[in-house]
Amino acid sequence: MILIDAQGLRATRPNRPLFTDLSLTLSDGDRIGVVGLNGCGKSTLLSMLSGEREPEAGVVRRGRGTRIGVLAQLPVLPPGRVRSVVCDGLDGQEWQGEAMLDRLGMAGMLDAPTDELSGGQKKRVALAALLAREWDALILDEPTNHLDLDAIAFLETWLAEFTGGLLLVTHDRHVLDRVTTKVLEIDRGAGYIHVPANRTAGSGYAAYLAARIEREEQAAAAEQTRKNLARRELAWLRRGAPARSTKPKARVDAAKALIERGPQASARTGDIGLALGSSRLGSRGVELHDVDFSWPGAESRLVLDGISHMFEPGDRVGIVGANGVGKSTLLDLIAGRLEPTRGAVDTGATVKIGYYDQLGRELDPNQRVRDAVAGDKGAPSIADGKLMRQFWFDDDTQMAPIGTLSGGERRRLQLLLTLVEQPNVLLLDEPTNDLDLDTLRALEEFLDDWPGIVVVVSHDRVFLDRTVEEVLAIDGRGHAAVVPGGVTGWLAHRTQPTSVAAPRARSSQPTETAPLRSPSKKSPSTLRRQLDIADRELTEAIAAHDQLQVQLHADAVDHAALARLSSELAASQVRVDTTEERWLALADQAESLGMDL
Numbered sequence: 001m002i003l004i005d006a007q008g009l010r011a012t013r014p015n016r017p018l019f020t021d022l023s024l025t026l027s028d029g030d031r032i033g034v035v036g037l038n039g040c041g042k043s044t045l046l047s048m049l050s051g052e053r054e055p056e057a058g059v060v061r062r063g064r065g066t067r068i069g070v071l072a073q074l075p076v077l078p079p080g081r082v083r084s085v086v087c088d089g090l091d092g093q094e095w096q097g098e099a100m101l102d103r104l105g106m107a108g109m110l111d112a113p114t115d116e117l118s119g120g121q122k123k124r125v126a127l128a129a130l131l132a133r134e135w136d137a138l139i140l141d142e143p144t145n146h147l148d149l150d151a152i153a154f155l156e157t158w159l160a161e162f163t164g165g166l167l168l169v170t171h172d173r174h175v176l177d178r179v180t181t182k183v184l185e186i187d188r189g190a191g192y193i194h195v196p197a198n199r200t201a202g203s204g205y206a207a208y209l210a211a212r213i214e215r216e217e218q219a220a221a222a223e224q225t226r227k228n229l230a231r232r233e234l235a236w237l238r239r240g241a242p243a244r245s246t247k248p249k250a251r252v253d254a255a256k257a258l259i260e261r262g263p264q265a266s267a268r269t270g271d272i273g274l275a276l277g278s279s280r281l282g283s284r285g286v287e288l289h290d291v292d293f294s295w296p297g298a299e300s301r302l303v304l305d306g307i308s309h310m311f312e313p314g315d316r317v318g319i320v321g322a323n324g325v326g327k328s329t330l331l332d333l334i335a336g337r338l339e340p341t342r343g344a345v346d347t348g349a350t351v352k353i354g355y356y357d358q359l360g361r362e363l364d365p366n367q368r369v370r371d372a373v374a375g376d377k378g379a380p381s382i383a384d385g386k387l388m389r390q391f392w393f394d395d396d397t398q399m400a401p402i403g404t405l406s407g408g409e410r411r412r413l414q415l416l417l418t419l420v421e422q423p424n425v426l427l428l429d430e431p432t433n434d435l436d437l438d439t440l441r442a443l444e445e446f447l448d449d450w451p452g453i454v455v456v457v458s459h460d461r462v463f464l465d466r467t468v469e470e471v472l473a474i475d476g477r478g479h480a481a482v483v484p485g486g487v488t489g490w491l492a493h494r495t496q497p498t499s500v501a502a503p504r505a506r507s508s509q510p511t512e513t514a515p516l517r518s519p520s521k522k523s524p525s526t527l528r529r530q531l532d533i534a535d536r537e538l539t540e541a542i543a544a545h546d547q548l549q550v551q552l553h554a555d556a557v558d559h560a561a562l563a564r565l566s567s568e569l570a571a572s573q574v575r576v577d578t579t580e581e582r583w584l585a586l587a588d589q590a591e592s593l594g595m596d597l
Contacts, residue, residue: 001028003066003137003165004049008058011044014404015396018044021058022191024184026137026165033176033204034169036186038408038436039397042169043073043141045186049167050139069135073142073169073407073434074119075126082117083110086129093132100128103154104147105323120146120323120358131158137165142407144172145433146358148323149459149491171408171437173205173462180204185212274419274446276387281424284348285453286311286334291343292478293329303329305478307343311425311453318464319457320490321474327457328358330474331427334455354423356415358430365403369393369413372402373420391416392439407434415443424452432460461487469528484593527590534583541579545572 004026011018018041026032026049034042047053048060050070062068077085087097101107104124109117117125123146130138138159144152152175159166159179170176176183183194183204192215194208293304303326311317311334319327332338333345335355363372373388374380380388380398388398391412402410411434418426426447432440444466447454458464464471464487471490474480483490548569 001063003027003063004068004167005061006049006055006058009045009048009055009060010057011041011048012056013044014400017189019186019189019191022186023058024049024191024193026167028136028165029163030182031159031162031166031180031204032168032182032184033180033208034167034184034186035171035176035208035437037392037438038412038434039406040186042186043406046070046139046141046167046169047072063136067134067136069130069133069138071123071127071130071138071140071143075122077114077117077122077125080114081110082106082112082114082125085114085125086132090132097128097132100132101125104128104151108324124151124323127155131155135164138162138167140166140168140170142169142171142434144170144175144459146323146430147459149320149461149487150322152459171432171435171440172460173437173440174460176205177203183208274415274442276419277422278424278450278452279352279422280350281313281352281452282348282350283313284350285313285315286348286351286425287346288333289344289346291333291340291345293326293333293338294341302478304333304474304480307480309472309480309482311455313453314451316447316454316468316470317456318468318471318487319455319474320464320471320487322476325474325476326478327474328429330480331355331357331429331455331457334425335427351425352421352423353425353427354418354421355427356418356429356431357427358433363402363410363413365401367402368399369402369405370398372413373416387416387420408436408439411435412439426450426452426454428454428456428458430458431456432458432463527586527593531583531586531590534579534586538576538579538583541572541576545569545576548572 002025004024006025007023009022009024010020016039018039022045024032024045034045036042044053048055050068051060051062052070052072082101083098086101087094090097098107098110101110101124104127106121106124106128109121112121114122114125127140127143130140143155147155152172156175156178159168159175166179168175168179181195181204185192185194185208192211194204194211196204196207288307288309291304291307292302294302307330319330321327329338333340335353336345336347337355370380370384370388373384377384385398393409393413393416397405397409402413405413415431415435431443435443440460440463444463447467454467456464456468468486470485471483471487472480473483473490485492548565551565
């Protein structure tokens, strides 16, 4: 049964069309993911399909009596307590509402007033209210934002089993791959539906990736054909006026049009310019020594308990745990936004922190993009204009008020303002929220070669897998433990019967039984880097030693040279032995952590 049928939709925003003549049909059993670049109109389309907004052209028809549940990107909750907002009207099935709140990490806030909730908490409450009720169709805008990994896994299963029609905007590639059967791609104002060729051909997300590659290859081939035709037509035109005068005027006009016509404009020009450089980082990064943190107040709760960790140059660390366990609090302590209740946070003299947090820096919605980038300079420089274009803000978008940007465009602007300060320690708090797939992939590649320290809090398993080498897991009791192997290793570790970290007795002094490794021990990422350096140095030392032996046995060596070479050979052997011992010590530590050598 057709639930929603949209034909010929058009939408614009100031100075820019979003899409034209876009059509979509949602039927029972359809699970459609909507993807596209930030600002292409995904949220606008969902608001049209839900009836919240009227299209500028085209029509949206909904099945008679169709019950449509909608989760907005920024939901607005009615006044009242969380429990009543979710459970009222369930007619004896209130337990379902409470169960959904529990699965989405809101069980401890049933009596909290909705006007005191954070943006992420409001989204979880709105999602719980939807999942506790029956719908024929669901329209969800970024439903995984602000959910922890357990909640996302639950939501994936729930959506995969939902029998009605589902339309969702998400940039979580794992969710797209597992949940969707079709993908609607919005690209340069047009809509493309991607469906797997058969049930064994993969998900809607896989079909989208394959079709996008094919479309780009076809566009490249078509452009090459156009260029070849243009060359022939140009040669024809250059034969001179007499030759052309005997040809039809239409042929001349067609030739000129072919030459003047360029390829279809790219949705974005070039790759995003994330590589803005970083300040030099010395040998010392950020060290946490037996750090506790409690929020002030009569009913203060210990959030973090005895955290000790060294963040060293080159480290790539993910911080994981359920919502509310203190992940963002830990980032705030590292950044110096909060002071520990006990313990110390020591920061190296050369450390310059860039903090890309969930809420982002305060951006004036009435300020234009170009003025935000210019900052105190007043007017943007030529370099500022180039920088904005590198971050895919074209001339029209540079002049737009920040309040008119999409959620993803605002996040990209926040990323620009973070990186332009050239930090050498990057703190990324839920960096994948609202960023489109192209920007996410570019950010992952940028972090691969970035020389500083990266600390990531994220619910996106694909992003974590591609960017971090180890995770620091916070268990909900204030303790934390390093789990090698990234998020995959952490998820596997959680299936074991032992807890993430055993509690320790409280003490005013640091102890060797704290749940984290001692600051004197090295992280797997640091060990890997130091092993690589030691291996390279050992190879160089052996090569130099071998070269000296060759010279020593040469026929033309005189007595003076022999004495000198013998002395150099002895020193070279000491260098080989010392380097080899250092490599063996590092290898022993790596083996104790289960690392492959």
